Amino acid sequence: MKLLKTALGIAVGGAMFTLMGMQSKSPEMPPKDKTDQKVEKLLKKMTLEEKVGQMTQVTLEVISVGEGTAVASPHQLDEEKMRKMIVDYKVGSILNCAGMPHSKERWNEMISKMQEMATKQTRLGIPIIYGIDAIHGTNYTTGSTLFPQQVGLAATWNTELVEQAAELCAYETRASSIPWNFSPVLDLGIDPRWPRQWEGFGEDPYLSSEMGVAMVKGFEGDQLDKYHVASCLKHYIGYGAPQSGKDRTPAWIPERMMYELFVPAFKKAIDAGSRTIMINSGEVNGVPVHASHKLLTTLLRDELGFEGVAVTDWYDIWNLVERHHVAKDKKEAVKLAVLAGVDMSMVPYDVEFADLLIELVKEGTITEERIDLSVRRILKLKYELGLFENPVTNLADYKDFGSDKFIGIAKDAATESITLLKNNKNVLPLNKTAKVLVTGPNANSMRTLNGGWSYTWQGDRTDEFAKDKQTVLEAIQAKIGTENVLFEQGVQYVAGADYKTDEIVDINAVLDAADKADVILLCLGENSYTEKPGDLNDLTLSSNQIRLAQAAASTGTPVVLLLNEGRPRIINGFEGEMDAILQAFLPGNEGGVAIADILFGDANPSGKLPYTYPRNVNDLVPYYHKFSENLAHNDGNEYTDPFFNPQYEFGFGLSYTTFEYSDLKLAQKEINKNGELEVSIKLTNTGNREGKEVVQLYTTDLVASITPSVKRLKAFQKVALKAGESKTVTFSIPAKDLSFIGLENKPVLEEGTFKVTVGNLTEEFELVNSL
Template sequence: MQLPRVAQWRGRLVAASLLLLIPVLTNGPAAAAALPYKDPSQPVSVRVEDLLSRMSLDEKIGQMTQAERKSVTNSDITDYRLGSLLSGGGSAPAPNTATAWADMYDSFQGAALATPLNIPLMYGIDAVHGHNNVYGATIFPHNIGLGAARDPGLVQRIGRATAEEVSGTGIDWDFAPCLCVVRNDRWGRTYESYGETPDIASSMATEITGLQGSKLSDSGSVMATAKHYIGDGGTTGGVDEGNTELSEADLRAIHLPPFREAVARHVGSVMVSYSSWNGLKMHANRYLITDVLKGELGFSGVVVSDWNAIDQIDGQVGFTAAEVSTSINAGLDMIMVPDAWKSFISMLKSEVQLGHVPMSRIDDANRRILTKKFELGLFERPYTDRSYTGTVGSAAHRLIAREAVKKSQVLLKNKWGILPLPKTASKIFVAGKNADDIGNQSGGWTIDWQGQSGNTTPGTTILQGIRSTVSSSTTVTYNRYGTGIDGSYKAAVAVVGETPYAEFKGDRPGSMSLDAEDLSTLATLKAAGVPVIVVTVSGRPLDIASELPSWDALVAAWLPGTEGAGVADVLFGDYNPTGKLPVTWMQSASQQPINTGDGKTPLFPYGAGDSFPSTQNPYDVIGAAYYDDQSGTGLEHCTDSGCGQDVGWIAANDYIGYYDVDFGTTSPTSVVTRIASNSSVSGSLQYHLDSPTGPLLATVSLSNTGGWQSWTSRTASVTGSATGVHKLYVVASGGGGADLANLNWFQFNH
């Protein structure tokens, strides 16, 4: 039926009116054209001023408030106009998957966009060594390991990989990198520092570029945070959240340069430290935040507080209106108030109305926050870019992490060139609580705030890395405590050190030694008489000087993360170690603080770190005790300095066998043998190839040297020929059954 003409016209008017309303209600193209702040063709500064002019005080205070996700509902976000959320350490959706994170983020973002002005929120997280709160993410070495690697380009690639994984879960703000300069290794956050000098921390600010890209609106970019401003690594006694007692000149010389570099790299935010400078809490320090950071350094981004940190300003439990106004007036733009965010909003509004906080300060904070939201492209692309969700824990990112692990290993001792181990060794023993524990090798800030031991997230343990590296014919035996080892093993790899911790719970005001379990494990391995290679998994140098002489090799692995195969890459020679100490290694804990240039004598200096001999041949100079096979002999400790162990009780027809000896492409011309003897009879040691009765290579005569620990080196010509890889047997002859000599080491020369 046809409508009457008037009714038909009225119907079109109604329809037209509805069509005009829909774009406004749905934030569509017509609204964007109508409102300058929704027009992406406008300069960011124009958009910011237009939006700011439309905002009420409540909306402005909401933008300055950051709440923890567990303390809000979607309706809270909409009703209170919240500007930001965060996940604290271990705060994750269930299930803890990348997709669940993205779904959670999008839900929260939808609530923010339901506000009258449709202002999106920013979501922050501590992705400090990869996207470490997310199960299955790539966990990179903690910063101290990256400082040892000394590779700014690698750190930038790690930043980019982290940004992609963070973006894949929707999150747009990373509370990293930590640019603290650690000056006392007792500090529980030592591993969050790249090292003890401002130069090393400044050089690693490349992570900011990796996270943020060439501009924040780039696909897969997230906003970085330089933290913790300023001096948190220099507190007296290494106490977390403590007092940094320094002159301004020293504060500027040691702790300021990395932040200057961060500002030069256009870092989007700076997080203020819990600590104090000469008694004044940093969250109340207007001079350092407003005058120095924002004024002198020209920082134009967002200054954010740490977790409930404004509550520490007056030293009393529970934050007050005075602490709120003091922190905002000092220059903080966004306050992290995880649970008490409603009280913060109420107090800040009252302080503004009372004139204790000027509107100019509120507007300045909002300009900074809104600018970053526009630069991130959140108004145009507020929801998760799901094209990056599949990058979480990807093979490509794990390859970068493995590269970082092997480059971070620091070789500090390598007696007799025992490292690298041959992949074809017949038997290798692995022990220690950190050898097969992904949680221990990842450390704090992994899945949980403090981290935890055990199978916390997918990855490769150091033991798994060793097993995947050696030949199929090699037997790798593992026992956490060293139980079951005997003298038949080529070597023992002991992976010891610290278990996970974070922040103040990791402070070590007392002992910095290995724990009782580690010491017992090492004693068990040592008693077996095989070479002991120690790998320390720790967030800082440990007090090991008294134990070091009994170790044949020492590798500092720091906290390598999920890709433990990178440690095996070094142990077995697939990568010649290049890592250098980013901190000075103390002789004892009593030396703390110890830093380069302070006149103290360390166990290992800043910058220490060896590589393997250019021959890459562990048998070039070999300790005789490092055998694979033996008959009739025994091990003992030498009594002269530096001798280590020797093979004793060598009598006629006894032998010691060594597998996988690489003689190279040309046959050796001589062999030097270090022996000791108190025998009244004479004999010889014969070098045979491939079996105790195989081709004769050389013969060394034996005679009394004046005692069983009176050592001399004898040179004999090589009469046979040997090239390539062989088994080598040292066989005793003569003496009528009496003990002939002790053997310390031998060396073939070309």
């Protein structure tokens, strides 16, 4: 691929970007197919106002009954406001849920009214495109199927299951007459302080790439029929690595590292056919991405080959004025963003964007040819989604919405995501006759099982809308009987600690109940959050929960710690006192049942960590660190501990059975730069029950011109084996996958010795120029 030769971003003069001469021109080429021909025919009929309207996206709030952004309850559409937006300003897109979930019937009713107005009361009858953040199922439609959040899906290491989950999400989103899903998140979760880490697929570029491709395939299918949606890759690019660890704060990413770590997942998802992309709200190397021609045009269009629609994130063109201070006013901000490469503005509260863009075109600052580029992309997306023929879907076509079949797949995903991190003396699985004390703030909460973007933005009303689902406590009671879930005087649940007060509720009650229990199930973690409300100043688990854990451990009763959290919170202060630890991540509505199945042995855990679980707050180092971060001094000087010493490593996860790796073989000990590395290994289930193991293949470049990582993930397979069964697992790694981004910011494939690691086995091979 053609690579940048200059620094990412654009030059800054004073408080403003210099963008003169950066406008793209309409491609001088004939339409490719019938859809392109339809687009061109329609485009020629459009006025400037109609074109700019297509580039404008507003939120549902602005066409709803209410004052300002405050929406009346129960929710109603405001006919006059809707007419202003759709008829007068010809807006091309509407998004969001107005702060509350709706039934699929209500969604169809609302969107039918919007589409009726757009197609019947405007000159050209162009349908709107409705977009929603359906990030773990159709989470703004009541009665839908909610899956694990993406970090949990990554922990399954099962791309087929992830593709299936995305396909079912697309089905239920289309049932709601919504054809555009702002998912998947491909931000690299390299910093656990970042409050959106759980929305992505973890810290590894390869795992993120494979999961992202699976999700795009699931959403979009082979074609965009009535059961599939347009996917939206977000948040392009570098959003997940803010220097402060806090949301929407600056990232400093050397260009070489941008290509090495952050580009691959977006590149693969683009190649897989994703039709839209959402822009990073933050800034990279001092340049807001919404104003970066280098990132939005040179890299995204020219190098990565993206041909679809680039939509802003919420309010982010105005943030060029208000947050970033690179534009003197809103008009300057519109100029910067559109010339950088924005196609559609998620304004989202007004139509000033449209007015200002029209002014910029009429005064000659932005050409109409530049507008045409964006409108072509938007119209093509609408044609491909079939919106001109069927702007609203038929509810009768979606009989499987919320079905037992869909719920079963969500449960499978939750079960495969749950990761067993510790199991001293095989305390798990528990006997169904055991007396279990269930305690902790996450034990009786659907909110904490689902996390943010669940029915509401912050997920704060999930217990209300998911009241027919089982919390961890309720699932355990259903599994072993209420009489076996103990607490004094017949009470079955002890909160122990509470998020509302951030205090111990009744620690003495926990201590008293422990005397009657065979085991304590301690349910700790985080409450729901996302974006800025999830910022924190200390990655350590909250002090009230640590006190509760220490109190539980002091009883002498075995303690099983259930972690239910969106990012790895530091547990080093009490981890050694826990007998077993399960990481549940954010498993969704079926998480309680899946957890109970694993606790009592009706399912065997098979999840693996998609990130490095840090031991200390200042040890936030990913697994692909450098050799200099891995070693300690052994000569009696002050450095005696390893520099890389996580609580749990990336890819780690235990099972109730055991697996043995043997017979690691390389088909060749030498491969050339155009060849492939053929690897095989024998995997045997040496335990007494069926289980699934993720076979992970890592390579290490032992000497390179850029300091190499200790190891990098290059392939994986999830394998199911019955007790005593063996299988030979094979991998084929193209030599080009051993390359890295060199000093000139280009891929480099160097000759030399490499190491392959699979399980506890390693082999070396030579990469040569020719054989």
